[in-house]
Amino acid sequence: MKTIYIVRHCKAEGQEASALLTADGLAQADRLADLLIDSQIERIISSPYIRAKDSVAPLAGRLKLQVELDERLVERVLCAGFITDWQQHLEASFRDLDFCLEGGESSRLAMRRIVSVVDEIRKHPAETTLLATHGNLMALLLKYFDDAVGFIDWQKLTNPDVYLVTLTQPPRLQRL
Numbered sequence: 001m002k003t004i005y006i007v008r009h010c011k012a013e014g015q016e017a018s019a020l021l022t023a024d025g026l027a028q029a030d031r032l033a034d035l036l037i038d039s040q041i042e043r044i045i046s047s048p049y050i051r052a053k054d055s056v057a058p059l060a061g062r063l064k065l066q067v068e069l070d071e072r073l074v075e076r077v078l079c080a081g082f083i084t085d086w087q088q089h090l091e092a093s094f095r096d097l098d099f100c101l102e103g104g105e106s107s108r109l110a111m112r113r114i115v116s117v118v119d120e121i122r123k124h125p126a127e128t129t130l131l132a133t134h135g136n137l138m139a140l141l142l143k144y145f146d147d148a149v150g151f152i153d154w155q156k157l158t159n160p161d162v163y164l165v166t167l168t169q170p171p172r173l174q175r176l
Helices: 025-038 050-063 086-095 105-121 135-145 152-155
Strands: 003-008 043-046 067-069 128-133 159-168 172-175
Touching: 003 135, 025 050, 025 159, 043 050, 043 105, 050 067, 050 128, 086 135, 086 172, 105 128, 105 135, 128 135, 135 152, 135 159
Parallel strands: 003 128, 043 067, 043 128
Antiparallel strands: 003 159, 159 172
């Protein structure tokens, strides 16, 4: 039976790929390591964005694990430019998985991207893997496991946030 910890990054200074964790975010990363140190994690895969990598770095150091970087874990791009009503569009993308703004990625495509990582985890010998990613992509993966997950659940996510998924039939989700 495979177990996956899905972690949304700790508090960061911004949304760009190079955004660093805030001082509070760095403290959160240490507390995250305290929370997960005894979880039998054998493998850590992270978005290459600095805020995601740095969120799991203390845990990786304590467990003496390399953090594997995977581009498929980067945040979903809703659209190419700035829009003021982005939350309305994001909500629409949870109702219609094929909804896509110009230059953006539909929920269905983003979900397929992160699910492809899960499919590889199923085949890997490690029993317990941690994925470090971003809020929207995390919510879409949770939706894949439980179709009832939606925009409201995305709004309730915190930095950091941790879910445990047990890959049984059906998969079991648990918020930590």
